[in-house]
Amino acid sequence: MAIIHRTAIVHEGAQLHETVEVGAYAVIHANVKIGAGTKVGEHCVIDGHTTIGENNVFYRFCSIGGIPQDKKYNYEQTYLEIGNNNTFREFVTVNTGTAQDMGVTRIGDDNWIMAYVHIAHDCQIGSHTIIANTVQLAGHIHIGDWAIIGGMSAAHQFIHIGAHSMTGGMSSIRQDIPPFVLGAGQPYKPAGINTEGLKRRGFSDNQIQVLREAYKIIYLRQLSLEDALVEIKKLQQVHTDTTEHLQLFIDFFETAHRGIGRK
Missing domain, CATH: 1.20.1180.10 (Udp N-acetylglucosamine O-acyltransferase, C-terminal domain)
Known part of the structure; x- marks a missing residue:
């Protein structure tokens, strides 16, 4: 059996691997699947049609799998898919997809997602990314592998951020950022290649x-x-x-x- 704190609520129908740990006052809803070794911290809520892989860590107060913040959303059955070995720090929010896109929000493997990050509906996040504190990602954004986004940055809906790029903190990202490029600013401006x-x-x-x-x-x-x-x-x-x-x-x-x- 999974290790579930006595104050946590795991709804009937949720599928948790026997090695999953669920902290105090966490709530896991019926359509959630969680793989081996994943840890769900205190006061986290995981709902929606959400599939989570192995060895992820959700720190306290994360809200994962909530419905999209989109007025067009009409309670269609949409999804969230999270891979393996990701870290979600305090108060991260991740929403499911919408029928207007692919219907699924995806996060790959080995991502480091810091406190208060918001990942909106239909975002497609690759692997090995770093998304720093309070970054706000609007809907339908695509982020390539190994990209880094500095703290307090905000990204417009539908933009693409290329692999291996690095964006400085407090950037206003209104257009696509190519792979390998380093930049920052309000609005964002390119400044060279992410050499380091x-x-x-x-x-x-x-x-x-x-x-x-x-x-x-x-x-x-x-x-x-x-x-x-x-x-x-x-x-x-x-x-x-x-x-x-x-x-x-x-x-x-x-x-x-x-x-x-x-x-």
Whole structure:
């Protein structure tokens, strides 16, 4: 049997692995599934059609799986899916999806989500991200793997934030942020490549230098976006060790959802 504090409430129908721990005064509703090793802290509420993987930690007062904060929501059956090894600090809120999108909010693996973060309906969060204190994510936002968002930042609905990017604190994010890019501001402005983060993840000096060159082509050469992408594709042919990363960069620009501000 799961280790459930005597003051906690686990509704009939909830599926908890025998190694799950549930703290005092927590409430887990009927349509929730929780995998092995996950810990639910004191006063947490987990509801909705929510599936949670293994070895997650929910600190006290989290609200997970609540209905969307969307006036169009009409109590359709929508979902929240959370992977493995995530940490949710105090007062994090995560909502289920809406029928107007895919109907599911998703959070991948090994994410570090700090206190008072709000993840709205239909967000798609990758893996290994860091989302700092009081970051507010509106609906339908996509965040790539290894992205970092600084504290007290707010992101407009439908934007995409690329993998390996880093956004400074107190940023107002109104347009898409490409992969690998470092920036901040109100509104957000790009400032270069996330060099230190890429080094920590094992990118070679040459790969980082090539990504710097791609950044310069996009942001500093005063080329049209079409011409800039042609030049980046030429880089791919020369620097084969960076082909995959440059393709991620190219694909992002070619499919930008809310536009990408350039200097």
